[in-house]
Amino acid sequence: MNKEIIPVGHMISVTVLFTVGTSIFMGLPGQSGNSKWIALLFAMVLVVPLILIYARLHVLFPGKDLFDMLIAVYGRVLGRMISCLYIWYAFHLGALALRVFGEFSRSVALTETPMLVPMLCLGLLCIWVVKAGIEVLGRSAKLLLLFTIAVNLIIFTLSISKLEYHHLLPLFDKGLQSVLSDTMGTFSVTFAEIIIILGAFSTISNKAAGKKILFGSVLISGMIILSATLRNLLMLGPEVVSSLNFPSYVSASRINVGDFLSRIEASTAVVFVITTFIKASLCLYVASCGVAKVFKLKSYRSVVLQMGLLMIYFADFVYKDIMEMQYFSYHIYKIYAFPFQVIIPLVLWICAEIMVSRSKHKQVASQQ
Amino acid sequence: MLKKVILAFISLILLISVTGCWNYSEVDDISIVAGVGIDKGESEGELSVTVEIVDTKEGMKSSPAGFKILTLSGKTIFEIARGIISITGKKLFWSHSKAIVLSEEVAREGVIKVIDWYNRDTETRSDVYIFVSKEKTAKEVISLSSVTESITAFALAQQMRSEKNVSTAPVVEIWDFIDKLEASGEFAMAPLIYIHEQNKIKNARVSGTAIFSMDKMVGTISGEETKYMLFAKDQIQGGVLTVNDKQGKTAFSLEILSNKTKVKPVWIDGKLQMQINTETQVGLDEVMTPEEFNNINSKNVLEERAGKELQERILSIIHRVQKDYHADIFGFGELIHERMPQTWKKVKENWGQEFSELDVVVNSKVIIKSSGQTSRSIQTH
Numbered sequence: 070m071n072k073e074i075i076p077v078g079h080m081i082s083v084t085v086l087f088t089v090g091t092s093i094f095m096g097l098p099g100q101s102g103n104s105k106w107i108a109l110l111f112a113m114v115l116v117v118p119l120i121l122i123y124a125r126l127h128v129l130f131p132g133k134d135l136f137d138m139l140i141a142v143y144g145r146v147l148g149r150m151i152s153c154l155y156i157w158y159a160f161h162l163g164a165l166a167l168r169v170f171g172e173f174s175r176s177v178a179l180t181e182t183p184m185l186v187p188m189l190c191l192g193l194l195c196i197w198v199v200k201a202g203i204e205v206l207g208r209s210a211k212l213l214l215l216f217t218i219a220v221n222l223i224i225f226t227l228s229i230s231k232l233e234y235h236h237l238l239p240l241f242d243k244g245l246q247s248v249l250s251d252t253m254g255t256f257s258v259t260f261a262e263i264i265i266i267l268g269a270f271s272t273i274s275n276k277a278a279g280k281k282i283l284f285g286s287v288l289i290s291g292m293i294i295l296s297a298t299l300r301n302l303l304m305l306g307p308e309v310v311s312s313l314n315f316p317s318y319v320s321a322s323r324i325n326v327g328d329f330l331s332r333i334e335a336s337t338a339v340v341f342v343i344t345t346f347i348k349a350s351l352c353l354y355v356a357s358c359g360v361a362k363v364f365k366l367k368s369y370r371s372v373v374l375q376m377g378l379l380m381i382y383f384a385d386f387v388y389k390d391i392m393e394m395q396y397f398s399y400h401i402y403k404i405y406a407f408p409f410q411v412i413i414p415l416v417l418w419i420c421a422e423i424m425v426s427r428s429k430h431k432q433v434a435s436q437q
Numbered sequence: 438m439l440k441k442v443i444l445a446f447i448s449l450i451l452l453i454s455v456t457g458c459w460n461y462s463e464v465d466d467i468s469i470v471a472g473v474g475i476d477k478g479e480s481e482g483e484l485s486v487t488v489e490i491v492d493t494k495e496g497m498k499s500s501p502a503g504f505k506i507l508t509l510s511g512k513t514i515f516e517i518a519r520g521i522i523s524i525t526g527k528k529l530f531w532s533h534s535k536a537i538v539l540s541e542e543v544a545r546e547g548v549i550k551v552i553d554w555y556n557r558d559t560e561t562r563s564d565v566y567i568f569v570s571k572e573k574t575a576k577e578v579i580s581l582s583s584v585t586e587s588i589t590a591f592a593l594a595q596q597m598r599s600e601k602n603v604s605t606a607p608v609v610e611i612w613d614f615i616d617k618l619e620a621s622g623e624f625a626m627a628p629l630i631y632i633h634e635q636n637k638i639k640n641a642r643v644s645g646t647a648i649f650s651m652d653k654m655v656g657t658i659s660g661e662e663t664k665y666m667l668f669a670k671d672q673i674q675g676g677v678l679t680v681n682d683k684q685g686k687t688a689f690s691l692e693i694l695s696n697k698t699k700v701k702p703v704w705i706d707g708k709l710q711m712q713i714n715t716e717t718q719v720g721l722d723e724v725m726t727p728e729e730f731n732n733i734n735s736k737n738v739l740e741e742r743a744g745k746e747l748q749e750r751i752l753s754i755i756h757r758v759q760k761d762y763h764a765d766i767f768g769f770g771e772l773i774h775e776r777m778p779q780t781w782k783k784v785k786e787n788w789g790q791e792f793s794e795l796d797v798v799v800n801s802k803v804i805i806k807s808s809g810q811t812s813r814s815i816q817t818h
Contacts, residue, residue, distance in 0.1 A: 177559050238775035308619035309612070322562065323612070328598075332562075 072271075077278045079207030082214040084266050084286035085293070086347035088259055089217070091169040093297050094341045096316045098254030098399040101247040102307035103236055106298050108251035113291045115252060116260035119411065120283040122418045123263065127270050127279035129421050134271035135264070135355075136362040142420045149363050151413065156359035158409045159265055160380060163352025165398070167192055167384035170345040172391045177318055178338060185385050191342065192384070195350040196377035199357065200370055203272050206350055213343045218293065220340050225296055227324045227333075232303040242307075257403040259294060260287055261410035268355030314391060317341075353377050467530040471504060472590025473565075474538040474575030475551050478510035484543070484551065485510040486517040487576040488529065489590050504588045506580045514554045531561040535594035537611065538568045538575040538630060544647060544654035549618070556615055563612040566597045568630045569647040569654060578630055581641050589641060593630070596643050600628075604667055604676030604693070605660030606643045618652055621785060622770020625649040629657055650764040650789065658754065665754045668715055668747070669767050669799075671698035678719060678803070680743045682726050689730075690723035691743060694806060702773050702780075709780065710796040711769050713751065719743070720807040724814040731813050736805055743803040752799045759797075763789040 097105055130138045135155060140148035170191055171184040179187060198206050241248060263283060270279065301316040304323055310316045321334035354369070357376050361369035388394045474487035485508060492503040507524055511517040522528055543551060555561045570578045581589050597608050606628035617625035626646050633642035644660035658666065667673045673696045682688035696717045703710050721739075724730045730739065758766060770788050774781040784791045 180559055235771075235775055239778040242774075242778065306616055306620060308621075309616050312619070319563075323564065325564070 073203050074274050075204050075207040075272050077273070077275065077282060079204075079211050080266075080269075080273055080278075080282050081285045081289070082210035083207055083269075083347060083351060084263065084282060085214055085290045086210055086217065086344050087266065087351050088263060088286060088290035089293050089344050090259070090262070090348040091166055091341075091345060092255075092259050092294055093344055094173060094315050094317050094338075095169060095395075095398065096301060096310065096313070097294070097298060098251050098258070099307075099311045100243065100254075101241075101251045102243045102311065103238075103302060104241050104243065104248050105251060105255075105302060105307075106295060107240070108248050108255050109291065109295055109298060111248070111252040112256040112260055113287060115256050116263075116287055119261060119414070120263070120280070120287060122414055123267055124279040124283055126267065126414070126418055126421060127273070128276055129425055131276040132271055132274070134269060134358060134362075135267040136359050137271065138267075138417060138421065140362070142417055142424060152359055152363050154413075155268065155409065156356050156363070158406075159268060159352045159356040159359065160376065160383070161387075162262065162265065163195075163349045163356065164380050164384040164387050166345050166348040166352065167381060168387055168394065169398075170342070170349075171384060172388075172394055173315060173318075173338070173341065176391055177315060178335065185381075188381055188384055191346060191349065192377055192381035194346060195353050196374055198346075198350050199354045199377070200373045203269060203354060206347070206354065210347055213347065217340050217343055220337060221293055221296055224321055224324070224333075224337055225300055227326055227330065228300055228304055228320065230326075231323060232300070233306070234303060236303050236306050254399060254403050257406045257410060258398060259290070261406065263287070264410050264414060265352060265355050267414075268358060269351065271358075314395065349380070353380060356380075462528070466527055468525050468527045469530045470534040471588045472534055472536040472538065472579050472593065474540070474570070474579035475514070475543055476540045476574045476576055477542050477546075480510075483510050483512060484514060484517065485576070486514060486521075487579050488521060489579050489588065490525070490529075491533075491588060506576075508576060514551055515558070518554070531558075534561070534565055534590065536566050536568060536579075536590040538570050538578050538593075539627075540570050540573070540575040541647075541654065543575075544569045544627075544649070547652045548614075548649070548654075549652045552611060552615065555611055563615075564610050566594055567609050567611050567614050567627050568593065568643065569627045571629045571631045571645070571657070578632065578641055581632065581639050593641060593643070596641075597628075600643070601674035602676065604664050604673050605645070606663055607646055607667065607672070618649075620771060622765065622772075622774045622781065622788060623768040624764040624766045625652075626766045646766075648758065648762050648764050648766055650762065655764055656762045658758070662754045662757070665747075665750045666758070666766065668696065668698060668717075668751050668801075669700070669713055669755060671696070671700070673698075673717075677722075678717070678743065678747065680739065680746055682728075688724065688726045689721065689739065689743075691719035691803070691805070692722045694718045694720055700767075700769070700772055702769070702776055705796075708796055709773070709784075710798060711772075713797065713799045715747065715751070715799070715801045717747070717801070717803050718806050719803055720809065721805050722809055727814050727817050730808075736808075740803050740805055743805075744801045747803060748799045748801040751801065752797065755797050755799070759793040759795065763793045765789070765792040769795065 097109060099105055101108055126138060130141065136152045139151050142148065143151060167188045171188040174187040175184045297317055301310050301320045304320045305316060313319050318334050321337040324333060325331040353373065353376060357369040357373045360372045360376065388397065469491040470488050471491050472489040476485045478485040487506060487508040490505045490507060492505050507521055509517050509520050511520055518529060537555065539548060539551065556563050572578055579589060600606055600608050607626055609627050614625050614627060617623050626648050628643050629645035629647050631642045631644065633640045646658050646663045646666065647654050648656050648658065664676055673693060676693050678691040678693055679687050680689040680691060696715060698713060698715045701712045703712055758764065765788065769792060
């Protein structure tokens, strides 16, 4: 298998766009009303130990990805079985991202076009970029990240006059409990999904770069999501935000600068296409890599097209409608994803530490 | 050879992608809706929707575009919206519509059933202005022809944009209206619309406010009262403030340049009190009496009297809304919710009643910034 290496900056861009993902348009789980942004900050804090574990795994197994680690620690059979779970997780996550895009275009942008069509367009693009290799994905992500930040900044600036700061009061309106529940939700739909990035960690050469990449991207993506969340909240108010399927789209539609610069919401959807594209591509890459590792293929490229087409088709029937999608991503997903995001990596890390210290022990013993 | 065959094949496949847009429609296949009026239908439980459609045919002849009025009854708004196609033959295009007028009857029965479609559907935009017709139906308002623009709904939108110079009606877009319906501790309102008749020419006039309790209209206040209501809400941007002379006759006009209202809930002797402080910058624009405005001292006297009168008028409209409608259009509840969350938990269940018993204190200050081109009143000798 030929080795692909991408620079740290590119990897950060991919991770940021991946983490921002669909939440920039769907919004965050919103039981806590106007304290959502606090939940987001809590989630950023909560993800720190998790990141340390991921980064430590990278130090323990330099140049290896998630599947190599699983196989190395749990052995051939069990390792492969757990790898299959992660292949499923990446595959499913990519399909969900595509589906959110499909729902968006069906309910807002292209209401009369069958949902499969926009998903197919984006999906084929994902297949193409993954086949071209992770270097291409990294380079495009770097450019697209700048674009995303620029669009976000522009929208934020244009909406300043419509922000109503009193929506922030009173803090913790719905009680601390709902904030904590939202923290878990936000944690699982945004930052904790970084576990997928671990599947692409074999492409980083530098052993110490793991921490830098993960912290940097959590910080940047946190800022992007925070700005979007605050903008929606202050512009629309907590009650309205909770009723909307795509709050960012609606808040952009309220922008009206001197009756001249208005109706710009469709342009803001570009950002959504970008983040979905990167997210689905990375998921596809990781799923294909996983398949290649489990079945000892020469290159992951041979399965990209198949996996990609399956992903698109799966996205088409994974939910019945948009209500089901919302219910799944706000209520079920946090429970469903918890083992993938926290439990398995935690166990993996503990086992890896034991294994490494044992082998060091052996080395010392054999030297003596 | 094989290469050429493959190339030809690929070119053929490419043809599929150039068949055009999925749901492509020409401008002359759609009818552009300018405004909507919603009335009760003839039979029980039915609604009747009147749409004002921009007549694009006339516009071609470089004369100002005309309009056409269509009315249809049905059980739901969306049913009617689609049903109209059976009259026009063209699909209606909603995103350019500017005004939605509800008849008083519909407003009193509850507006959720008529505005949800407008807020939910993706063909419509939720930044249209909402009005309540003080005439019998919304249809007669929407069918009027206007003075300045050829299309009534566009004229109404223009009025709303200039409303800040008059301040006799609130400017409410439909999303704002729904926002107020959903926010706890705040009640919705909408501007009233009349037919102003003169020389047998009828025009639409916007003045006054319809007050809603939950989603049902409970009453109205006049244009003059609306102005003072907007003072209490800190939404005044312009308009005219009249002041009496010593004898109690209206003699001065002050143009409102800017206004700042601060509302603060406080506990006084175990009772909740709303303290409203307004500070208004005005320019003196009209003096209808030869006396009373001659020197710097008279300016101070006038400022004081203006402040006192403003204070009384704001208080009287608050008392009227408290007494007659029990609807907190001033957003006091929202303020208590924000500043005193603990207190709000206790009062929110019964806020309508609590609001009508709320103690309100108003303190107004008027500052005259200029006196126009002349420095004193016109003197008679």
